[in-house]
Amino acid sequence: MSDLKSKHEMVTEIVNQVASIAAKLGIVHQHTEDSVLDGRHITISGKRMLYFGSCGYLGLEHDERLKAGAIEAINRYGTQFSSSRAYVSSYYYEESEDLLRKMFGRPLLLLQSLTVGHMSNIPILVGNDDAVILDSQVHDSVQTAVQFLRNRDVRVEVIRHNRLDMLESRIKALKDNYRKIWYMADGVYSMQGDFAPVKDLFRLADQYEQLHLYLDDIHGMSWAGPNGTGWVLGQGEYHPRLYLTTGLTKAFGSAGGLLIYPDEKEYQLIKNTSKAFIFSIQMPPMVLGATAASARIHLSPEIYSLQEEMRTKVEYFNRRAKELQLPLINESISPIGFIGVGKPDTGYNMVRRMMNQGYYFNLSVFPSVSYNNTGLRIPLNRLHTFEDIDGLLTEIATQLPQALEDSHSSMSEIYKHFKLVA
Known part of the structure; x- marks a missing residue:
């Protein structure tokens, strides 16, 4: 029982340390300052950024029909x-x-x-x-x-x-x-x-x-x-x-x-x-x-046009990532992009750099992934424009070599850790 307890305490402490580091760097435990959200942008600490952190892949949370349905229900039945x-x-x-x-x-x-x-x-x-x-x-x-x-x-x-x-x-x-x-x-x-x-x-x-x-x-x-x-x-x-x-x-x-x-x-x-x-x-x-x-x-044919619009954004993301020679992991048709960066230090550095350039997204870091499998987790949504996606990936391609140099790492190390073929 003592071994189980110590393992539990060890995992808890690791998670706490990782979260504390990320919070001090200003990349987690943030809150929005926007009076209105549009599905593309977010304001944190006074800085308005393009937001690539939402899992609302089709952007339906901003659809006027869903808002009207919610308003009608609250007017008829109250808040609960x-x-x-x-x-x-x-x-x-x-x-x-x-x-x-x-x-x-x-x-x-x-x-x-x-x-x-x-x-x-x-x-x-x-x-x-x-x-x-x-x-x-x-x-x-x-x-x-x-x-x-x-x-x-x-x-x-x-x-x-x-x-x-x-x-x-x-x-x-x-x-x-x-x-x-x-x-x-x-x-x-x-x-x-x-x-x-x-x-x-x-x-x-x-x-x-x-x-x-x-x-x-x-x-x-x-x-x-x-x-x-x-x-x-x-x-x-x-x-x-x-x-x-x-x-x-x-x-x-x-x-x-x-x-x-x-x-x-x-x-x-x-x-x-x-x-x-x-x-x-x-x-x-x-x-x-x-x-x-x-x-x-x-239940209407509209869902298929929304799916097709999402698919074109995902295909564009994959194509541009490959053109820019970014280490895209598990290229697929899902709207979840993952660009490997290797060491946690490189990941923290990249998020801060990209926030400074006006982009906010999630970092996948140990213990959610293996220690040297840190990556930039980039969910796309239908409301992102092709220009948004191109700007994000172009800036990642610019900043990543500098972040790797700061953490004494390299692209070859990323390929090694993720077992990718260069």
Whole structure:
């Protein structure tokens, strides 16, 4: 027990130190000073900058229809509807879930957040005779929910990221001793924007009947898939052993976590027994009003033109990064760009340099990524112009050699740490 406690304390201290350093440098724990946000700019410490830090990939949070939906709901129902959903749900909940069910064609629950959703879902779905295999990079909210299973002595293993050979090997080793084998992963990974091999996972599930897939696709929502239902469902028909989770806090433009089920049985089980559904206060009417408005957009042909507009911005970002010979990691069609810089010191230096030049974005640094895999995490949104993207990448190409020199590093070291081919 003392070893576990010291490991916990060590990790906490590392996180605290990293956050403290970043805060002192003025790159985290900031707040906006804008009277109005436009989806492209942000003002921090009196400086107006182009903002490449939002996960609102389609910019729908600024859509007038979502704003009008929220205003109407607050005028009709007030700022909250303070009741457990086990007793009565507001009209706006029924409306939102009905529209979302039309999008996904499956039974689903809308909860306050996807983190709450995982903590409600996983302990009920996974039995004591099951085994769980986690992708090493699955979102922290999934890993946190799995801790409840460890308290019940449920077998939990972790395998290397996207290694389906390792997954199949573990399925073969476990299948004779466990009722179900759950593989938990992200559809789109939030740090570097790479994908789960969904089609291959579906094939594995066809081959091994005990394999159940639990996928978190919150970063794939809206910008991909039929009716904007996400990256995972863009890869094929809904698999009968897929337990899909996603959320509305990114590209969808509102808030809440979605739990989608292969059939009504599991849906009713979670609805009847989930502590979040029974005991927690429901989402505010204005959030649900915006959710319904966004769902109507998703159910219309307009969503495909929004997706196409987003795709052209991502393709331009990738093309310009390559032309400027920037170390772009995991080039993909996702709106999450990741430019490797190697050492944390180089990353801190780059963020400060870019803020001075009028650009603000996120830094992925240890322990979120490996120590020498620090990178500039650059989410794009539909409201960015091609000029915005070009200016950002051109300035990165100018500043990076100087930041590398300051930290006694080099481009060759970045390529080495990320295992890239120069």
